[in-house]
Amino acid sequence: MKAGLIKLYNHMFRTFRGRLAMSYIAVEFLILVVAAGLIYWVLSVQIYQEVDEDLFHETQQLVHQLETSKAPLWGHHLQEFSAYYRGVVQLVNLEGKILFSVGEELVGKDKDDIARAISGAFSGQAAVFVSTQSLLKKGNLRVAVMPIIVDNHIVAVVILARTTNDIQKFFQLLYFFGGALGLLSMLISGLVGYRMARRSLRPINEITDAAQAVANGDLSRRLESPVHDQEIRELIESLNKMFVCLEANFNSQKRFVSDTSHELRHPITILKSEIEVALLQERSPEEYRALLKQLFSISERMQHIVNAMLTLAQADAGTLEINNETIDLSLLLQEVGQDHLILFSKQRIHLELDIEEGLEIKGDQHRVERVFYNLLNNAHRYSPEGSIVTFQAYHEDDMAIIKVIDTGIGVSEKDQPHLFERFYRADDARNNQQGEGAGLGLAICKHIVLAHQGSISVESTVGEGATFIVKLPLSSKPSSSLKL
Structure with missing residues (x-):
């Protein structure tokens, strides 16, 4: 009782x-x-x-x-x-x-x-x-x-x-x-x-059950939105959006860990194999020198992957440091283009520079430079011999427009929305690249551009090449232009 x-x-x-x-x-x-x-x-x-x-x-x-x-x-x-x-x-x-x-x-x-x-x-x-x-x-x-x-x-x-x-x-x-x-x-x-x-309170009970299910690992759980109760409907819609974000972040993190393991497993396996072979018998100094050069190349690739992962992790956590300094964007782009002329000429790819003078922005010069190094390296990697790559920069209103135009293999429409996702590669031709070609370069570009209040996009037709477009806010409007 x-x-x-x-x-x-x-x-x-x-x-x-x-x-x-x-x-x-x-x-x-x-x-x-x-x-x-x-x-x-x-x-x-x-x-x-x-x-x-x-x-x-x-x-x-x-x-x-x-x-x-x-x-x-x-x-x-x-x-x-x-x-x-x-x-x-x-x-x-x-x-x-x-x-x-x-x-x-x-x-x-x-x-x-x-x-x-x-x-x-x-x-x-x-x-x-x-x-x-x-x-x-x-x-x-x-x-x-x-x-x-x-x-x-x-x-x-x-x-x-x-x-x-x-x-x-x-x-x-x-x-x-x-x-x-x-x-x-x-x-x-x-x-x-x-x-x-x-x-x-029945919707509250359903929300509680859904939250417990999500907490137990069922990230696909969703709530039915009521027709008449506006307050409950708004709450459920907000929770469903949160569940979608949680599932997306979890899957992204899961995929990130899986892809990272996959990317690092290959160079580590090669590194281990080379060392094991070297330990089996005595070698000449020249052979040891060649082996060390190969090991250095492998470790350099691993360092690139780890640094790229660190940059993306900082961007995800909101701790990516961006300096706020005045950048002569025209000069920076000209230097990046000049640095790639020899690389492109070795593969008989013609690099055209069409850069307007006087473009200035506010931001981190090292990180902005990295964006365009990645884009030009990407164009070089997927452009055939004898093709033309155009590196173009001009202004529209208060925005600087930078384009990297290649005539390479291109990107299909279904792949374009995912092109800036980490570890994403649109075709098999991208699987055997080194460094940030492991699928992190474009993801890093996106985070750096967004951190500068800009945008990055791609326009492409399969077999006809791709155009990467970067837009960055100008700190002042240019007065004249110079084409190189």
């Missing part, structure tokens, strides 16, 4: 729907108490006013009858009146002596309120109404006291009293039925409120 009460208490007062149902009951109880008080006050005032009016008319009628007749006939008139009047009838003279009495004696017997009423009537008050407790029956009496005036002199007072037992019984029944209806109403209100709260 005790355990059941404790469980009920916890359910009603420690759950939101229980407290909500109890608040419904409390509000209705307050409304019922106020309404009952107002009803009682209005009814009691009206009923007792009617009782006083009846008493006044009856007393006035009796007093008028006595005042218009001679004193010896008063007893006869009082007897006739008492025959049909259901209540107390008394006649008291100036000395306080009871001349006539039917029913309970009200004069004396510790009834100070009656004595004051009689005194007021003898003092000239037209009518005095008081309530007093009956000494014979349970309940109260409503009493009217009125003077009898003969020849402008008060000679006696008439006292009429009527029991209010019927009124009290009426109010008792009203209290009983009103209380019963009130309790029933509060019970119904509590049940309805509990069901409404339970129904209203």
Whole structure:
């Protein structure tokens, strides 16, 4: 029994729907108490006013009858009146002596309120109404006291009293039925409120279940959006967006770890194999020198991958440091282009520089330079011999537009949206590249450009080449242009 009460208490007062149902009951109880008080006050005032009016008319009628007749006939008139009047009838003279009495004696017997009423009537008050407790029956009496005036002199007072037992019984029944209806109403209100709260909180329970499922690893869990509840719908839509982001970030992180392991496994395997072979037998200094050069190349590739991963990790964490300095973008692009002329010429690729003079931006010179080194290396890697690569820069409004245009293998439409994702390679030709060609270069470009409030995109047709477009905000507009 005790355990059941404790469980009920916890359910009603420690759950939101229980407290909500109890608040419904409390509000209705307050409304019922106020309404009952107002009803009682209005009814009691009206009923007792009617009782006083009846008493006044009856007393006035009796007093008028006595005042218009001679004193010896008063007893006869009082007897006739008492025959049909259901209540107390008394006649008291100036000395306080009871001349006539039917029913309970009200004069004396510790009834100070009656004595004051009689005194007021003898003092000239037209009518005095008081309530007093009956000494014979349970309940109260409503009493009217009125003077009898003969020849402008008060000679006696008439006292009429009527029991209010019927009124009290009426109010008792009203209290009983009103209380019963009130309790029933509060019970119904509590049940309805509990069901409404339970129904209203059903989406919260579903949200809790979904959150627990996501916490347990089910990142694909989604919530159905209700049609009518706008607040709940907005909450669920926000949570679904959060779940989508969590799943995307988790999958991205999972893919990142997997791809990183894959990218590092190959050079580590080669490194281990070369060292094992070298340890099997003595070699000449030239052979050791060639082996060390190969090991250096492998370690350099691993260093490139690790540095690229570190850059992306800093970008994801929001800790990528970007210096804010004025950069002569035109000069930077010219130097990057000049640095690649020899590399391109070795593969008989013609690099055209079309760079507007006077372009200036705010940012980190080293990181901006890295973006265009990556893009030109990318163009060199996928351009065939004898092709043309154009490195172009100009301004539109307050933006610097830089394009790297190649005539290489191109990128298909389905691959273009994913081209700037880490470790993404659009075709098999990209699998055997070194350094940041492991699939991190374009992802790094994207993060650096975004950190400079710019944008990067690609336009391409398979077999016709690709155009990479970088837009960066200018710090000042150029005044002239120079083409190289």
